[in-house]
Amino acid sequence: MPPQHVAVLGGGLTGLSSAFHLSRRYPSTQITLIERQKRLGGWVRSERVVLPGTTTSVLLEAGPRTLRPHGKSVLELIHLLNLRDEVITVPKSATAAKARFLYVPKMYGDKIEGMQTLPSSIVSLLGSPLFPTLLQAVVGEFFGRRNRPPDVLDESVDAFLTRRFGESFARIFGSALVHGIYAADSRQLSTRAAFPSLWEAEERGGGSVVRGFLRKKAPVEDDYELGNMLDVMKDVSVYSFRDGIQTLTNALESYLVARDNVRILRETNVSLLEKTGDTCKLSSSHVVSALPLAALQSISSVFIPHLTANPMSTVDVVNLVFRAPPSEIHPEGFGYLIPRPPTGYAGCRILGVVFDSCSLHEQDKPNVEDYYHKSEYTKVTVMLGGPYGRGEWTVPGILDEMEVHLGRRPPRPVYWQHHEGRIPTPTPGHFTRMKEVVGDNIFIIGSGVGGVSVVDCVFAGREVYL
Ligand SMILES: C=Cc1c2[nH]c(c1C)Cc1[nH]c(c(CCC(=O)O)c1C)Cc1[nH]c(c(C)c1CCC(=O)O)Cc1[nH]c(c(C)c1C=C)C2
DSSP states (O other), rough: OOOOOEEEESSSSSHHHEEEEEEHOOOOOOEEEEOSSSSSTTOOOOOEEEESSSSEEEESSSSSOOOOTTTTHHHHHHHHOOOOGGGGEETTTTTTOEEEEEOOOOOGOOOSEEOOOOOOSHHHHOOOOOHHHHHHHHHHHHHHHOOOOOOOOBBBHHHHHHHOOOHHHIIIHHHHHHHHHSSSSTTTBHHHOHHHHHHHOOOTTTTHHHHHSOOOOOOOOOOOOOHHHHHHHTTTTEETTTTTTHHHHHHHHHHHHTTEEEEOSSSOOOOSOOOTEEEEEEOEEEEEOSHHHHHHHOOOSSHHHHGGOOEEEEEEEEEEEEEGGGGGGGSSSEEEEOOOTOOOSSSSEEEEEEHHHHHHHHGGGGGGTTTHHSSOEEEEEEEEEEEGGGGGHHHHHHHHHHHHHSSSSOOOOSSEEEEEEEEEEOOHHHHHHHHEEEEEEOOEEEEEOOOOOOHHHHHHHHHHHO
């Protein structure tokens, strides 16, 4: 028998997804979604800005901005919430999808330096200056012996990649990848938590990750309601929505507001185990916590060390809008990532820059054909901080850095805005620690527990079965 009442804590993407799926799956259960702030959606925040003195509007994202088409949990929401017509896609063949860059500062003293295009095909790999480093790493890994000690149950991404692919590969490619996803130091991040597919591939490949990826995985049965979404996403590299990723959280909110079995409490604090002054004491028999783990600890009267074991990375997200076409600002492509400096985190605090106009120009009004040469405005997002720690930054300082990276000085932006994002860094052992945090009828989900992507958060909300 499903319970009479479930409380879902946290109105970010995971909490919204959980309330959505629970309310459909258990129509006779009363669901209360409780959020501390007035606004739902958490870090997903899309804002349409009319540029000062113009009728042009650009869509800016504070958090995630693009989605990958293989994430069925989100495709299902698009189908069920009827958002198909809002979707904008970037085909795999587009330069914006294929050209991804890595900027290796000259002072790093590596053989690879400057702006490098990451190969997107075998042909582009052959002509790439990255070819010798990548070839050596991949071939060496393929033929390399199993080298994981049997007692190692988890290790940092840096340790894993160094062990299998060598130090340069781990530092240059591994650290940059981790910057772009976790805004974290790859020496702190757990491989099993952050990239379980790497760990599994090593096991499947008898000790070699490359051999593991070449071996087919058994297909997994699932029950997603997808309509024609797989056809829509055929040959798509990434996608978003005309009005940004917040389209998803807005649609979830509207759905929940209209449901008879859902109540949303905003600007409400909650106490799990104790009642104090102005907090709402939970009377539900079942609780789904989609809160950051430290926030869950702070409302619990019992100290659970595992909930505060992982640090959070704070990333400064700075959206810049220039009055010039993208062709005058940056190369055509997705953007660039910067690896960890060999001497530690000091100096330029930029983790990477996203060329938003290239993949998301359809969001802006008016939308211009041949946007790369003809658009009047260019939007980019600069990501700073993370493992560099909190520090001062200024827009002129960012432009100085971009000038070094791009070999040309961007003009003064006509508009800019800043948001702060916080991403959990699961450290080695996270996987085991999470298995140990269990409670009666409490489901602990969200980016602090599973993956941090939009797809992972929606999936975690979907997978709560009472
Ligand atoms: C806003 C800052 C974010 C940084 N990481 C994330 C956010 C929201 C979360 C994230 N980013 C990516 C993934 C992988 C999943 C995927 O869909 O591929 C996750 C979980 C990849 C990614 N990184 C950047 C972009 C534009 C994307 C595509 C997905 C997205 O739109 O977030 C750029 C980027 N993100 C961060 C940095 C430092 C950075 C640098 C260029 C941190």
